[in-house]
Amino acid sequence: xxxxxxxxxxxxxxxxxxxxxxxxxxAQLGAALCRGYNDWLLTEWLxxxxxxxxxxxxxxQHPEAxxxxxxxxxEREEIAGVFLPGASRVPxxxxxxxxxxxxCDELSLPVAIHTHFEGVGIAGPVTAxxxxxxxxxxxxxxxxxxxxxxxxxxxxxxxxxxPRTRLILMEGGLVPFVGLLWRLDTxxxxxxxxxxxxxxxxxxxxxxxxxxxxQPLEEPPEERLLAPALEGLSPWRTLCFSSDYPHWxxxxxxxxxxxxxxxxxxxxxxxxxxxxxxxxxxQPAPTPLPx
Numbered sequence: 306x307x308x309x310x311x312x313x314x315x316x317x318x319x320x321x322x323x324x325x326x327x328x329x330x331x332a333q334l335g336a337a338l339c340r341g342y343n344d345w346l347l348t349e350w351l352x353x354x355x356x357x358x359x360x361x362x363x364x365x366q367h368p369e370a371x372x373x374x375x376x377x378x379x380e381r382e383e384i385a386g387v388f389l390p391g392a393s394r395v396p397x398x399x400x401x402x403x404x405x406x407x408x409c410d411e412l413s414l415p416v417a418i419h420t421h422f423e424g425v426g427i428a429g430p431v432t433a434x435x436x437x438x439x440x441x442x443x444x445x446x447x448x449x450x451x452x453x454x455x456x457x458x459x460x461x462x463x464x465x466x467x468p469r470t471r472l473i474l475m476e477g478g479l480v481p482f483v484g485l486l487w488r489l490d491t492x493x494x495x496x497x498x499x500x501x502x503x504x505x506x507x508x509x510x511x512x513x514x515x516x517x518x519x520q521p522l523e524e525p526p527e528e529r530l531l532a533p534a535l536e537g538l539s540p541w542r543t544l545c546f547s548s549d550y551p552h553w554x555x556x557x558x559x560x561x562x563x564x565x566x567x568x569x570x571x572x573x574x575x576x577x578x579x580x581x582x583x584x585x586x587x588q589p590a591p592t593p594l595p596x
Contacts, residue, residue: 307550308354308356308357314356314575314584314586315356315358315579315582315584315586316356316357317357317358317360317385317386317578317582318346318350318351318357318359318360319388319419320342320346320360320362323338323339323342323362324362324392324419324421324422325390325425325426326339326362326364327362327364327365327390327393327422328366328390328392328394328422328425328426328428329364329426329427330366332364332366332370335364335366335367336367336370339361339362339363339364339371339374340374340377342362343359343361343362343374346359346362347378347381351383351384352383357383358383358384358584359383359384360384360386360387360388360417361375361378361379361386361387361388363388363405365389365394365397365402365405366394366427368401368402368403368404368405371404371408372405372407372408375387375405375409375412375414376408376412379408379412379414380412385415385582385584386414386415386417386473386582387405387414387415387416387417388416388417388419389417389419390418390419390420390421390422390428391419391420391421391422391423391447391450391451391454391477392421392423392424392425392428393429393450393454394427394428394429396453396454396456396457397416397418397454397457397458398457398458398459398460398461398463399461406463406467406470409470410467410468410469410470413469413470413583415470415471415472415473415516415582416470416473417473418451418454418472418473418474418475418477419475419476420447420448420450420451420476420477423447423450429450431443431446431447431449431450432446432449432450433449447477448477448478448481448482450477451478451482452477452482452485454474455472455482455485455515456485456489456507458472459489459503459510460489460493460500460503460507461500462501462502462503464513464514465502465503465504466502471515471581472515473515473516473517473518473545474517474518475517475518475520475547476518476520476521476549477517478521478523479517479522479523479535479538479544480523480534480535482517482538483534483535483536486507486508486511486537486538489507489508490507490508493506493507494506508537511539511543512539512542515543516543516544516545516577516578516581517538517544517545518544518545518547519545519547519556519561520547520549520554520556521549521554522561531564531565532566540565540569540573541572542572543577544569544573544577545573545577546558546561546573546574546575546578562574
């Protein structure tokens, strides 16, 4: 339904309801459900369709069990990375999550944080102002928690301590992250002694360790405003197409890619994701920076 019409070489499956295992108060139950889901994913999907890769669901509320699950299955060819929902009890850069990052670093596995289940179970609300009343609000604000995770990961020096891992932020929007990186750089210059593990200005970690997904791509009132607003993320190297299939706001790649500068399109369509997830797709030379 999707692979053939769009000539997909590899598709990466992200979990939906299984993400709720990460915000269950019963951490042991969450860990057991994650194991069952991951085995089901391999048996029913990944082993049957060689074009598919999967993300392991893990219980961040039980970091040691999460690390065990990563080591149990993370070396399998069908596994592209590790999945964490935007909903969490503690930001993901916190040292309580070090067992997860350490296991990912050992296997050179990327981590995907996908906005999901904020305000449910043990997770905090989607914003510091509390939970929104309408889905319209929620849909527009889902990136708020993702900003918090990114700031936590950078300020705790996760990429300095675990340099072989990488992070992709999925469905949290794009433009707000540009402003966050600028603000973090400013704060870092004034408060470096507080965050000694963040060795470089936070924005410098973008090229080596970070990626974002196109869905949902912001829709400015004038299309010409979009590309300049995204340049702070180096999208020609970090932006990866995501369809969000089969949701109601599924993105057709032909429409999404047409909204971006032509010189970015091949990179966003497949090159960036192939490099980020270490998929066996021929890689051309990196796209040069804009003049």
